[in-house]
Amino acid sequence: MGAFLYGISLQWKMDIRSKTLLITCYIVPLLFFALMGGIFTSVMPGAEKTLIQSMTVFGVSMGAMIGLPPSLVEIYSGGIRKVYKANGVPFCLGLVLTNISAFLHLFLMSVILYGAAPLVFDAEIPENPGAYFAGLAVFILVSLSIASVIGLAVKDQAKTSMFSILVFLPSILLSGIMFPEELLPAGFETLGKLFPAFWGYRLMTENAFRFENLLPLLLIFAAAAFVCGILLRRVRE
C-alpha cells in the first residue's frame, strides 16, 4: 500500500513538472473561463445560471482528452513498460496512477472554477453542491476512461493529439454548453449523446443525481474500461 501511495504522490509531482498537463488541466481551461465566461454572461441572458457547469465541462474534457493520452503513450508505447515489467512493477500501475493523478488535478481545477465564477462573473452556485460534486466526480472518471482508450490504442504522440481533438471537439460542440441541443439537427443531437460531456453537463446542472443521466455515463465507462482491459492485454503481449 505504501508503494502505491508513493506512486500516486510521485505521479502527482511529475504531472506538475510536466508543462503539458499544467497547460491542459489548468492554464487553458482557466483562460477559456476568463474569456468565454465574460462573453457568455454578456451575450447570453441567464448564462450565469450554468456558467460553472459549462466551464467545468470544457475544462474537464480538455484536461482529460488532451492531457492524459500523451502520458499513457509515453508509458505504454516505449521502453517504460518493459522496465516496469522487468522490475516487478504491476503492468497496469501506469494507467492507474496517471488516472488518479489526472482525476485529482481536474477536480482541483473544477473547484477553482466553482470558487472563481461567482466572484468574477456573478455566476450562480449550484443549489445542491453535494449532487454537483458527485456528478462532477462521475463525469471526470468517465472522461478519463475515454482518454485512457485513446492513450492505450494509439502508439504515436502526434496521432494521439489528432485522435484526442477528434473526440474533444464534437464532445464540446454537441454537449449543449455552447448552444442548446434543441437547436442542433437530430443527427448531431444523437451523436452528442455518445460523448460523456453531454450527460455530464446535465448531471451537474439538474441539481439532482438523476439515474437517467447517470446510466449513459456508467455505460460509457463500462465500455471504455472493457476496451482498456483488452488494449492493456494487447500491449503486454
Next chain:
Amino acid sequence: MTNAIDIRGLKKSYGDHEVLKGLDFCVRQGEIFALLGVNGAGKTTALECIEGLRKYDSGQIAVHGRTGIQLQSASLPEHIRPMEAVKLFAGWNKTTPDRELLAALGIGELAGRQYYQLSTGQRRRLHLALALIGDPDILFLDEPTAGLDVEGRLSLHEQIQKLKALGKTIILASHDMAEVESLCDRIGILTAGKIAFTGTVGELHEKVGKHYHISVRTADGTAVYETDNIRDTLFSLLARYRESGTDILEIRTDRGSLERHFMKIAKGG
C-alpha cells in the same frame, strides 16, 4: 559448479520468421557470460525470453535465482528524478536501496535532475541501479555500454567486475569485442537462431585454429596469411617473395582477434 541458467531447445518465431531455432546453453553460477551475435541474430529475443519478458514457442528455461534486468531499450518517465525511480521500484520490490551501491554508481549526484536531463551514461547507471534494487543473484545486461564514452565504459566495467566479485552471475549481450574479452569468463555465439559456440575466449581461438595473421604489402597489394607457427611461416614467405623477385613494402603480424574469430563462427566458418 552448478548452473544459474539452463536453456534447452528454446524456439521463438515472429510470424513465419523463426528467430530462435532451438537454443541450448547454460550459464554457470558466478560467471560473466556474453551472448554474441551479429545484428538480428536474436540476442535480445533470447535474453527477453530468458528474462520472462517475452513468450517463447517451445523449449525449457530454468533460471535458478532472483533476477535483475537492464534492458537495451530501457526508459523512464521524462519528469522522474533518479532517486524517485529508485524509491518507487524499491517499494514494489519490498526492499531498501543499498546506499553504498547507489553511491558507487553515482546516483546521489543526479538527485536534482529529471530523467530527460540525464546523459546516456547517467541513464545507463540509473538503469543498472534499478536492476540491482532487488539484490539479484543473476543480472542481465543488454548492451550495457552502448553509447557510452570511454570514461563511462571503464566505470561501468569496474562496476560489473565488482558485482562479479560479490558472487553475482552476469549475462550480457554486447557488440564490443574488447569489452567481452576483458570482462567475460565464457561466451556464446548465436548464429542463424542457434548457438554455434560456447566456451572461453581461449577455447574460441583454439577452435578457429589460426592464431596469427601476417599481412604482406607489395606494389601489387596486400596479402593476408593465417598461421599457428608464425616463425616458420614468416621465413617461408620471405623466401617465396625473394624467389619471385617481389619487393616487400611492409609486413605486419598480429594475433587473431576475438572479433575476427567471432566473425568466422558467426558466418558459419
